[in-house]
Amino acid sequence: MTDNKRIIEIRDLHASAGDKAILKGINLSVNAGEVHAIMGPNGSGKSTLARALTGREGTDVTQGEVLYKGEDLLDLDPEIRARAGIFLAFQYPVEIPGISNSTLLREGLNAVRHHRGESELDAIDFLQIARSKADVLEMDHEMLSRAVNDGFSGGEKKRNEILQMLVLEPHLGILDETDSGLDIDALKVVAKGVNELRAPERSFIVITHYQRLLDYIIPDFVHVLADGRIARSGGKELALELEEKGYGWLEEAPAR
Amino acid sequence: MSSTPETRESPASRNPEIEKLAEREYEWGFVTDIEQEKIPPGLDESVIKLISAKKNEPEWMLEWRLKAYAQWQKMTEPTWALVNYPPIDYQDIVYYAAPKSDDDRPKSLDEVDPELLETYEKLGIPLQERAALAGVAVDAVFDSVSVATTFKDKLADLGIIFCSFSEAVQEHPELVKKYLGTVVPRNDNFFAALNSAVFSDGSFVYVPKGVRCPMELSTYFRINAADTGQFERTLIVAEEGSYVSYLEGCTAPMRDENQLHAAVVELVALDDAEIKYSTVQNWYPGDKNGVGGIYNFVTKRGACRGANSKISWTQVETGSAITWKYPSCVLQGDNSIGEFYSVALTNNYQQADTGTKMIHIGKNTRSTIISKGISAGHGQNTYRGAVKMLKGAEGARNYSQCDSLLMGDQCGAHTFPYIDVKNPTAHLEHEASTSKIGEDQIFYLNQRGIDTENAVNMIVNGFCKEVFRELPMEFAVEAQNLLSVSLEGAVG
Numbered sequence: 001m002t003d004n005k006r007i008i009e010i011r012d013l014h015a016s017a018g019d020k021a022i023l024k025g026i027n028l029s030v031n032a033g034e035v036h037a038i039m040g041p042n043g044s045g046k047s048t049l050a051r052a053l054t055g056r057e058g059t060d061v062t063q064g065e066v067l068y069k070g071e072d073l074l075d076l077d078p079e080i081r082a083r084a085g086i087f088l089a090f091q092y093p094v095e096i097p098g099i100s101n102s103t104l105l106r107e108g109l110n111a112v113r114h115h116r117g118e119s120e121l122d123a124i125d126f127l128q129i130a131r132s133k134a135d136v137l138e139m140d141h142e143m144l145s146r147a148v149n150d151g152f153s154g155g156e157k158k159r160n161e162i163l164q165m166l167v168l169e170p171h172l173g174i175l176d177e178t179d180s181g182l183d184i185d186a187l188k189v190v191a192k193g194v195n196e197l198r199a200p201e202r203s204f205i206v207i208t209h210y211q212r213l214l215d216y217i218i219p220d221f222v223h224v225l226a227d228g229r230i231a232r233s234g235g236k237e238l239a240l241e242l243e244e245k246g247y248g249w250l251e252e253a254p255a256r
Numbered sequence: 257m258s259s260t261p262e263t264r265e266s267p268a269s270r271n272p273e274i275e276k277l278a279e280r281e282y283e284w285g286f287v288t289d290i291e292q293e294k295i296p297p298g299l300d301e302s303v304i305k306l307i308s309a310k311k312n313e314p315e316w317m318l319e320w321r322l323k324a325y326a327q328w329q330k331m332t333e334p335t336w337a338l339v340n341y342p343p344i345d346y347q348d349i350v351y352y353a354a355p356k357s358d359d360d361r362p363k364s365l366d367e368v369d370p371e372l373l374e375t376y377e378k379l380g381i382p383l384q385e386r387a388a389l390a391g392v393a394v395d396a397v398f399d400s401v402s403v404a405t406t407f408k409d410k411l412a413d414l415g416i417i418f419c420s421f422s423e424a425v426q427e428h429p430e431l432v433k434k435y436l437g438t439v440v441p442r443n444d445n446f447f448a449a450l451n452s453a454v455f456s457d458g459s460f461v462y463v464p465k466g467v468r469c470p471m472e473l474s475t476y477f478r479i480n481a482a483d484t485g486q487f488e489r490t491l492i493v494a495e496e497g498s499y500v501s502y503l504e505g506c507t508a509p510m511r512d513e514n515q516l517h518a519a520v521v522e523l524v525a526l527d528d529a530e531i532k533y534s535t536v537q538n539w540y541p542g543d544k545n546g547v548g549g550i551y552n553f554v555t556k557r558g559a560c561r562g563a564n565s566k567i568s569w570t571q572v573e574t575g576s577a578i579t580w581k582y583p584s585c586v587l588q589g590d591n592s593i594g595e596f597y598s599v600a601l602t603n604n605y606q607q608a609d610t611g612t613k614m615i616h617i618g619k620n621t622r623s624t625i626i627s628k629g630i631s632a633g634h635g636q637n638t639y640r641g642a643v644k645m646l647k648g649a650e651g652a653r654n655y656s657q658c659d660s661l662l663m664g665d666q667c668g669a670h671t672f673p674y675i676d677v678k679n680p681t682a683h684l685e686h687e688a689s690t691s692k693i694g695e696d697q698i699f700y701l702n703q704r705g706i707d708t709e710n711a712v713n714m715i716v717n718g719f720c721k722e723v724f725r726e727l728p729m730e731f732a733v734e735a736q737n738l739l740s741v742s743l744e745g746a747v748g
Contacts, residue, residue: 079703104701
């Protein structure tokens with residue numbers, strides 16, 4: 001595997017929130033085109049990993065390094081990481097009253113395009129893109145003119161995250177428990193959005209507590225996080241094993 | 257957030273700020289021989305007589321001023337507002353300065369403070385307008401006289417009068433006499449009385465019966481309007497079935513050496529008439545440490561005198577060290593409508609105590625209040641509003657919404673709604689909210705590629721949206737830019 005196919009390489013990553021050490025040495029490499037699922041019990045550090053990768057304030061990396069397309073990631077501001085193609089679908093999408101979804105999307109898309117040296121899109125071209133992506137997710141076009149997540153149901157918010165991901169076309173999509181709170185139909189729609197975006201040059205890190213999502217977004221690799229470390233890695237069948245056994249056995253089994 | 261305003265020492269009556277401004281003037285190269293057109297500081301009857309004489313006013317106008325002065329002398333400065341400032345020495349103020357002639361102005365933009373020009377740039381103000389705003393002699397830069405003349409001709413064809421207040425006193429004394437002081441009486445309050453005694457100039461608008469004014473009337477088109485700031489006096493009368501939209505101020509920072517501003521605005525709407533009055537106030541707010549800045553004590557009131565009349569106030573207040581301002585509506589006519597849409601922003605050490613009064617007198621009168629207060633730095637922002645429903649206000653309705661947005665933990669937001677209902681059929685709704693600009697909101701936008709400064713602007717503009725959409729289009733865009741300029745450095 002050559003380096004230019006490597007999207008992200010996480011080496012011995014330690015991170016803490018406040019005084020509390022949460023990640024205790026994560027090692028993970030994701031190549032272009034791969035989907036990696038990260039599973040694990042509550043409190044194992046799944047969301048902290050997403051925060052560390054996206055540069056959320058309050059999550060301090062205390063040791064280790066992360067290379068994104070061969071370059072140091074951790075020194076970059078959150079918006080630069082985003083423009084460079086890292087997208088996080090939030091576990092709890094934030095409401096921003098008075099700002100329409102389409103304004104957010106256009107600002108974001110133009111920031112990304114600007115970063116890539118592409119010209120900004122005019123309103124008409126943009127709207128065309130946004131509408132076609134909304135169609136993929138079976139979202140009403142009216143959702144584009146509503147204020148960002150304001151008054152959205154839980155399912156609408158999650159769908160809206162995926163809409164943003166489809167519009168921004170990241171190189172690395174991180175889904176943080178996108179399946180939580182979704183019914184099966186919504187889950188299928190969300191998975192459809194992700195699968196739509198799967199491409200040889202694009203990678204995903206799918207964080208989930210349950211195996212259910214992985215029935216629809218088939219991962220290439222599954223990693224089990226326990227107490228801030230990757231306790232086990234395997235193929236998609238590992239998720240099924242977890243579903244069957246739960247996470248309890250992890251604590252007894254020595255880390256591999 | 258603190259629950260009371262910070263007490264601070266503002267050297268208002270000391271001189272460094274004035275000195276600094278004086279130096280700046282010197283730097284810009286237009287300190288000239290205007291001394292003989294200035295009178296010494298202080299106020300007494302002779303000063304008022306002098307002001308009136310300089311303006312060549314008729315006897316009745318002088319008498320009106322003198323009566324106001326006599327009333328003012330018996331009044332005391334109000335202290336109920338949630339603002340702190342050192343005592344104002346009213347004998348230390350110069351009450352008359354002749355308008356600058358073109359010779360006293362900078363000859364071109366090259367002579368204007370570069371910092372000011374930079375701000376114009378950020379606000380996206382068209383090149384040719386920048387010169388006029390910076391006080392450059394207009395003829396030297398562009399032919400705005402002809403612009404203004406064309407403008408005036410158009411209005412005159414429709415019978416609309418739009419001129420300076422001084423001109424109205426000379427040319428339309430019967431109209432001025434009929435309406436002046438009928439909405440804001442001379443002795444309405446301390447600052448209104450002071451204004452009535454010494455007012456410098458302002459605008460006069462008269463829209464005849466059934467005429468819909470085809471353009472936004474803006475002070476900007478009135479040459480020399482920039483010199484009338486200190487004790488401005490404006491009177492707008494909309495006759496039966498007429499409509500007018502008036503824009504006051506502009507988003508560009510105005511140069512002004514006068515620390516105390518006390519303006520009075522009176523609006524009169526007769527049957528079926530509508531007046532829309534939009535303000536963007538961006539006077540000098542003082543520096544980052546709260547030194548200097550304008551004290552803005554304004555009395556604005558509209559009378560919906562006729563049935564089915566409507567008065568709508570929209571204000572964006574980002575300037576001044578102290579803002580004391582309550583644009584109000586007296587809803588006399590049956591079915592009349594009063595509206596108040598406000599954005600008030602306080603950053604650094606600015607203090608604003610602003611709101612409205614809606615006085616429902618007629619039947620089925622309706623009022624809407626939307627107030628958005630933004631506090632950053634050490635800013636203190638107070639909404640003070642009164643809704644009164646008198647006995648005869650059968651079926652009156654009010655909706656009030658007061659939202660506060662806090663940035664940082666050194667600022668304050670305060671809300672004082674007063675409600676007084678004398679009619680059992682009246683209906684009131686009041687909603688209030690206070691929120692902090694969230695790190696999670698900023699991060700969310702960061703994660704979509706938007707930098708923090710832009711993210712804050714988006715969040716703030718979203719917060720103000722309901723008010724901005726009431727502004728005329730071009731003004732709304734400028735107002736958005738203005739907020740971002742005013743908040744620069746508020747979130748680090």
